[in-house]
Amino acid sequence: MRPGKFVTFEGLDGAGKSTQITLLGELLQKRGIVCRITREPGGTRFGERLRELLLDPMQNLNAETETLLMFAARREHLHEVIVPTLDAGTWVLCDRFTDATFAYQSGGSGVEWGKIEALEDWVHGPLQPDLTVYFDLTPETGRARAAAVKTLDRFEQEDKSFHERVRAAYLRRAAASSGRIHVIDAGRPVDAVRSEVERIVLSLA
Numbered sequence: 001m002r003p004g005k006f007v008t009f010e011g012l013d014g015a016g017k018s019t020q021i022t023l024l025g026e027l028l029q030k031r032g033i034v035c036r037i038t039r040e041p042g043g044t045r046f047g048e049r050l051r052e053l054l055l056d057p058m059q060n061l062n063a064e065t066e067t068l069l070m071f072a073a074r075r076e077h078l079h080e081v082i083v084p085t086l087d088a089g090t091w092v093l094c095d096r097f098t099d100a101t102f103a104y105q106s107g108g109s110g111v112e113w114g115k116i117e118a119l120e121d122w123v124h125g126p127l128q129p130d131l132t133v134y135f136d137l138t139p140e141t142g143r144a145r146a147a148a149v150k151t152l153d154r155f156e157q158e159d160k161s162f163h164e165r166v167r168a169a170y171l172r173r174a175a176a177s178s179g180r181i182h183v184i185d186a187g188r189p190v191d192a193v194r195s196e197v198e199r200i201v202l203s204l205a
Contacts, residue, residue, distance in 0.1 A: 004086035005204050006127075008097040010170060011135030012163060013156045014142030015186040020135070020197050021093050027198060028091060033205060035091035036081070040073065040100065044080045047073040055153040063109035070101050071119045078124055098124070099132060099173050099181070104155060107169025108162045131204055133197055134174055135186035139163035 007024075009017040021037055028035045041051040050073045053059060054066065061069075074097070085092050098120050105111045139160055146156050174181040182200050186193060 002083075002086040003089035005091045005131070006082065006086055006094070006129045007091065007201055007204070008094045008099065008129040008132045009135070010096060010099045010103070010132055010181075011186060012137060012139060012142035012167060012170075013153075014145030015135035015137050016145075016190065016193060017095055017135055019190060020133075020193060021095055023194050024197055024201060025093055028093075028201075031205070033091055034089070035093055036085050037093045037095070038077070038081055039095035040077060040097055041070055042073070043077040043082075043094075044073075046076045055155065057152075057154045057157055059154060063105060063111050064115075066109065067101060067105040067111050067116065067119070070105065071123050074098065074101075075123050078127070083127070094129070097129060097132075099134070099170065102173050103166045103169040107172075108155075108158065108166040129180060131201065132177075132181045133200060134170055134181050134183045135193070136167070136171070136183050137186040139167060141187055 009021050011017050025035050025037050040047070041054055042048045050069055054061070054069060082092050082094070098116075101120075102113065102116055106113050106116050142163065143152075143156065143160075146152060171183070174183050184193060184196050184200075
């Protein structure tokens with residue numbers, strides 16, 4: 001057991017993760033809980049450089065290569081940021097973690113589920129988030145929201161069936177880890193979602 005809490009946010013692009021993670025960080029700080037917000041892929045210099053490659057619409061990576069790069073970035077993220085921060089007693093709020101690899105690389109791109117389980121065990125073993133909030137919404141809503149505020153990246157540009165498979169994989173993962181993963185309806189107004197996120201996460205405090 002580490003003194004800090006590890007909370008991850010998952011969901012399709014456009015689900016509101018970034019907004020909610022910022023709001024939660026502000027609330028925790030007001031309550032005297034020190035936290036660090038990070039993201040995947042990314043979180044370190046190495047991870048951010050890999051993120052640029054992985055999200056670049058001009059890239060056409062083999063799905064297994066993509067998976068291995070995700071875990072390479074994750075291993076460095078754990079080593080440099082996540083584990084030391086938790087050991088110091090600081091909470092870590094992470095925008096995506098391994099659940100996203102199951103969703104996007106297995107569900108979306110077809111990498112064998114068991115291969116990702118093997119990488120998960122190798123890269124971080126028993127270390128799992130204390131709590132994961134999965135923001136569930138339809139691919140159509142997520143794509144429309146994302147397209148309204150930015151240029152779509154490589155994954156966001158995938159077709160509807162890809163995102164439907166991603167959503168199905170997220171829900172499969174949630175069903176298998178119901179004690180850790182909390183599914184919330186992200187199609188509601190921001191304030192309604194925020195209230196539910198606060199209720200769930202503050203139960204850890």
